[in-house]
Amino acid sequence: AQSVTQPDIHITVSEGASLELRCNYSYGATPYLFWYVQSPGQGLQLLLKYFSGDTLVQGIKGFEAEFKRSQSSFNLRKPSVHWSDAAEYFCAVGLLNQAGTALIFGKGTTLSVSS
Amino acid sequence: DAGVIQSPRHEVTEMGQEVTLRCKPISGHDYLFWYRQTMMRGLELLIYFNNNVPIDDSGMPEDRFSAKMPNASFSTLKIQPSEPRDSAVYFCASSLNPQGSTDTQYFGPGTRLTVL
Numbered sequence: 001a002q003s004v005t006q007p008d009i010h011i012t013v014s015e016g017a018s019l020e021l022r023c024n025y026s027y028g029a030t031p032y033l034f035w036y037v038q039s040p041g042q043g044l045q046l047l048l049k050y051f052s053g054d055t056l057v058q059g060i061k062g063f064e065a066e067f068k069r070s071q072s073s074f075n076l077r078k079p080s081v082h083w084s085d086a087a088e089y090f091c092a093v094g095l096l097n098q099a100g101t102a103l104i105f106g107k108g109t110t111l112s113v114s115s
Numbered sequence: 116d117a118g119v120i121q122s123p124r125h126e127v128t129e130m131g132q133e134v135t136l137r138c139k140p141i142s143g144h145d146y147l148f149w150y151r152q153t154m155m156r157g158l159e160l161l162i163y164f165n166n167n168v169p170i171d172d173s174g175m176p177e178d179r180f181s182a183k184m185p186n187a188s189f190s191t192l193k194i195q196p197s198e199p200r201d202s203a204v205y206f207c208a209s210s211l212n213p214q215g216s217t218d219t220q221y222f223g224p225g226t227r228l229t230v231l
Binding site for chain 2: 036041042043044045046049090102103104105106107108
């Protein structure tokens with residue numbers, strides 16, 4: 001069955017430090033992969049997505065993610081974290097069928113930023 | 116565009132009562148999704164529609180849950196009767212046309228449901 005695993009429930013990073021959030025997926029076909037961010041009390045906002053091609057994907061707010069097929073991973077990175085990046089981050093895999101696309105989400109990783 | 120609109124933002128009700136959550140997708144979007152978010156289970160897809168037709172409702176937890184999309188600009192998720200375990204944040208999302216691609220799903224702000 002298709003699934004997404006985010007191994008880290010909660011991560012704390014110092015402001016200005018680099019960040020990497022892990023995501024592993026289980027999917028038989030070529031995956032469509034997404035990272036979403038959810039600020040407190042808000043809906044989810046798309047950070048970036050991977051369909052095919054270049055395995056390093058650039059997103060909004062300075063985020064990037066790298067697709068590694070051999071490791072079934074799609075880790076999210078940012079070189080320098082800002083206090084406003086504190087939020088919950090969700091990795092998702094898109095299941096494409098004839099009818100459309102449904103997203104399977106990981107459980108999320110909460111990012112705290114310390115000063 | 117105003118984005119996906121959900122109402123109410125917060126709902127508190129008593130066990131056994133009927134609850135109706137509402138969603139207005141982004142104009143022109145063909146797909147509408149209902150998700151539920153809980154601490155225990157994370158974000159779960161409940162049901163999604165294409166051109167107002169339900170495509171996959173396998174995520175709907177039980178018969179107490181029903182969803183409709185009477186037209187392209189409105190959808191409801193109804194719980195009757197509600198139970199405390201239904202307490203969660205319910206999100207609605209819409210996308211333009213993921214057929215053959217993976218168009219971005221745009222999420223509403225969610226409805227926080229508390230069933231006492």
